[in-house]
Amino acid sequence: MVRTLNLGILAHVDAGKTSLTERLLHAAGVIDEVGSVDDGSTQTDSLALERQRGITIKAAVVSFDVGGTSVNLIDTPGHPDFIAEVERVLSVLDGAVLVVSAVEGVQAQTRVLMRALRRLRIPTLVFVNKIDRGGARPSSVLRDIAAFLTPSVVAMGRVCDAGTRAASVVPGFGDGTVEVLAEHDDAVLAAYVEGRALPYPGPVVAAQTRRCAVHPVYFGSAITGAGVPELVAGVAAFLPASSGDADGPVSGSVFKVERGPAGERIAFVRMFSGTVRVRDRVQVRDEEKVTAISVFAQGAAVRCGAVRAGQVAKLWGLEDVRIGDAIGVPPSSREHRFAPPTLETVVVPSRSSDRGALHAALTQLAEQDPLINLRHDGVETWVSLYGEVQKEVVQATLAAEYGLEVEFRETTTICLERPVGVGSAVEFIKQGDNPFLATVGLRVEPGDGVTFRLGVELGSMPSAFFTAVEETVRETLGQGLCGWQVSDCAVTMTHAGYWARQSHAHGTFDKSMSSTAGDFRLLTPLVLLAALRSAGTEVLSPVHRFWLEVPSDVLGVLTPAMARVRAVLLSTVARGRTTVVEGDIPAAFVHEFQRKLPALTRGEGVLETSFSHYAPVRGSAPEGSAPVRERTDQNPLNRKEYLLRVTRRTD
Structure with a gap:
């Protein structure tokens, strides 16, 4: 069976990541000529906007073979405005190459990426690129890598004629390799202490790299090709192959969704276990039938009848699929999240008649990037952003792909809220002005993340009503007392009550005498916001x-x-x-x-x-002067207004 490796290429913007991808494809014989980022002729930057700007915006997958290993190479964006695209890729990788410029050295995004790779325990090689550029300083960059990224580095060669077009790499293990390996291997440490000769360290480096104890550092130039053969050999020798049982239960993860020419959804999936075949019905959100499959081979996506454990594929037919969905049994997830977007802005169509088309277009863009996080109040639409470059890309995409000219209001900062004390509230059936056939009591207090638990007996009412309360609690916490999303909040249900199903003599259901899940969904926001008001929140x-x-x-x-x-x-x-x-x-x-x-x-x-x-x-x-965000819900903080709106809606 062919060995498969799912490899991510990551870097700070302009470190040469996409150029390295081109050079790897050329070295493997997939392409005859190395593409240029400046000329817009690269394989992975296929979007027109990527070619115009010379930056990667969306993750792209290409494949090549190295000595019996089929490598699915995933090129990721380097600009921090598109860090969400990188996050989605990290969950499906077997190994990674982190690219660092020999001129600029370790940069802010480089640190962020290496922290994530180490935390997720993804085996990683470091490639110091651009050794041919004026100002290249490979030796000092190696020291910076050890100081700012990871102390456990093994230099895999030395550079000659750095900073010139003739720059080259002499392969070999750098000084201090044995000392670094000895820190993680008792046998190497014993031989070192006893002064015994050590065998060739390659197998030890491979073993320690695969368990993320050390990080080999290669030097080279994606433009001239210097040092690239050594990197290719390191990818094959030091990074682990995909694991998973092709005959096991179906388990995969969706890390990208795009639209085809006919508007159909295409899901990019990494399979961790099992095999999916064309016409199989798989469980996503609901059970759906796979109508077509493409796997990646020698640089292209090739139609085939099945995708097995370890492979990356494009699946057609899953019309309700979203990024982050599991295919079949949910795989064990790597718990890491980059920071969410910290900016938001209102998107306004240049022509007021385009409001409906704009909302539909933004909804499609949110399928491809859920962290755009659309908010709509019926008139205006907000989008979340990482930075000004991302805003420009959204604007250009709407113009090029949807024919929509838009403007943006002033960019504002997204804050969070969290409770500062303990607060409780309760509403009883048919007491006071409660129009809903439901009793709900909730207590809120500071917690770790957002949690919901029961302080009443599970059998005290139907499970569907408890589900309705929990789902509504999580939805309502999207807008706290000041309108910001509430974090670090523990919610406990303290009271529960309902009226059992009542029917007339002829068997018809009487809504006026019987509780429904809708009663609990409409009452819960009133109770939760009252409890939050009692506890008080602080804005972050x-x-x-x-x-x-x-x-x-x-x-x-x-x-x-x-x-x-x-x-x-x-x-x-x-x-x-x-x-x-x-x-x-x-x-x-x-x-x-x-x-x-x-x-x-x-x-x-x-x-x-x-x-x-x-x-x-x-x-x-609620008494302080913290920044306030405009609400887009039914405003349960204003009881009279809320009841008027929701009772009119249900009537």
Whole structure:
């Protein structure tokens, strides 16, 4: 059986990731000529917008063979605005290559990616690219990798003539390899301490790489091809093949959804177990029939009759499928989440008659990127974003693919809410002005994530009513007292009651005398928001960590400017004529600071940021002065208005 490896290529933007993908395909004989990002001729950047901008926006899959191993290579975006696309890919990888520029070195996004790879225990090789570029500094970048990414690095060669077109790589294990291996292997440590000669370390490096104890570092150039054969050999020798029983229960994960020429949904699936064949019925959200399958082979997606464990495929026929869905039995998930988007904006069509078409188009885009997180109040539509580049891409996509010209309102920061105390509320059937045939009591308090549990007996009412309450609790927590999503909230159901099904003598169901799940769905928001109001909430705003490299002589001007955008300095490190400043800055001020930076630093400042944490905003809800987000629900905080709306709707 052919050995399969699902390999991710990850990097900070402009490190040369897509160029390396082209070089790997050329080395494997899949393409005759290496494509150029600048010319828009690469295999994986197939979208017109990717070719225009020279950046990867959507993950793409290509395949090639290396010495009996079939490699499904997944090229991912490098720009931080598209980190959600990277997150979806991480869950389906067997191994990864992290690309670092020999010129720019370790950057903000590089750190974010390596932290995720190490946390998820994905075996990873590091490729230091662009050794032929002026300013290349492979030795110091290797030290930076050990200092900022992982201390357990094994250099797989040394560079000659760095910074010139003639730059080349001499293969071999670098100095200190034995010491690094000895930290993770008792047999190597014993031989080292006793002064015994060590055998060729390749098998030990392979074993330690596969269990994520060490990270081999290769050097080369995707443009000239230097060092690429050694990297290819390392991929085959050091990274683990896919595992899974092709005869086991069907289990797969959807990591990408796209639309075909006829508007049909096409699901990109990694199979972890079992085999799916054309015309099989598989369980997704409901049971659906697979109408066609393509697997990846030698650079292309090829129609075939089945996809088995370990493979990546495109499936047709799953019309209700969404990103993140399981195919069959849910696979054991890798619990990692990058930070959610911290910005949002209102999308407005240039022609008011396009409102309906715009909402439909954005709904389709949200299928491909669920973190766009559409919010619609019946008139206006909000989308969540990671940054201004993503906003430009959404705008260009709507124009090119849907013929819709749109504008964006001012970008605002997305906050969170969380309870600060304990609060309870209860509504009883037919008491007060409760018009619903349901009794619901809820207690809220600070927790870890959002949880729901029962403080009443499970048999005290039908399970469908408990399900209705829990689902409505989770939905309602999307908008707290100030309109923000509520996090870290533990909800306990303290009271439950219903009226059993009543029928007239001739057997017809009498809704006016019998509780339904709808009664619980409509009453729960009133009770939950009342309990939240009793507990009180605090609003949390996102904070970014920044790294800023500037000429040392502008620090005096820069420091008060950073204070004005509420930046907090954590460290300053002098590096010759430049100084690297690290600190925290509220996400709301990042874009403003980026615009001002060139004037403050004579155009020489280089700023990198990434999400760090959430911090409380002064003033808690409901009495405080925390920022408020416009509501898009039926406003259960206003009881009279809410009851008028929902009872009119149900009538």
